[in-house]
């Protein structure tokens with residue numbers, strides 16, 4: 303993993319961009335959680351995406367996503383991408399973020415970012431009854447549970 307330090311820095315201070323969708327369906331949302339590690343002897347990134355997100359539907363179609371870590375201050379864009387849904391809006395057009403093609407996967411990458419391309423190797427949705435009561439109450443009152451998308455990291459580069 304090349305960008306661990308920058309990733310942790312952004313995840314703890316406003317988030318990163320999670321991109322998905324093939325040609326004509328590109329989308330970007332803000333993600334504040336996530337983790338990198340090793341699984342099946344491969345480098346992986348785990349993205350927690352609630353099943354209600356448009357991003358979730360797009361990842362079901364393509365089986366991949368990219369984590370894009372801003373290299374400069376993107377507070378405004380992160381706020382928009384974390385509050386509007388791509389179901390109703392092209393958030394690239396709305397924010398002025400520039401979409402470039404990914405190298406290995408069917409998804410856009412955000413210009414001026416550090417990019418981590420991932421192919422979903424496994425996904426599983428959290429089971430509400432198995433969570434501690436305080437977490438259930440704080441995060442899942444509406445039952446929109448996170449699906450943990452474990453993506454094999456297939457490329458990492460700077461744009």
Ligand SMILES: Cc1cc2nc3c(=O)[nH]c(=O)nc-3n(C[C@H](O)[C@H](O)[C@H](O)COP(=O)(O)O)c2cc1C
Nearest residue numbers: 331332333334335351352355356357384386387388
């Ligand atoms: C700082 C921040 C962090 C967020 N982190 C996540 C996350 O880790 N997982 C998630 O499913 N949604 C997260 N969201 C919410 C989504 O970004 C938001 O619901 C977005 O509108 C979904 O867009 P979409 O419907 O186009 O996929 C976060 C929002 C903000 C503002």
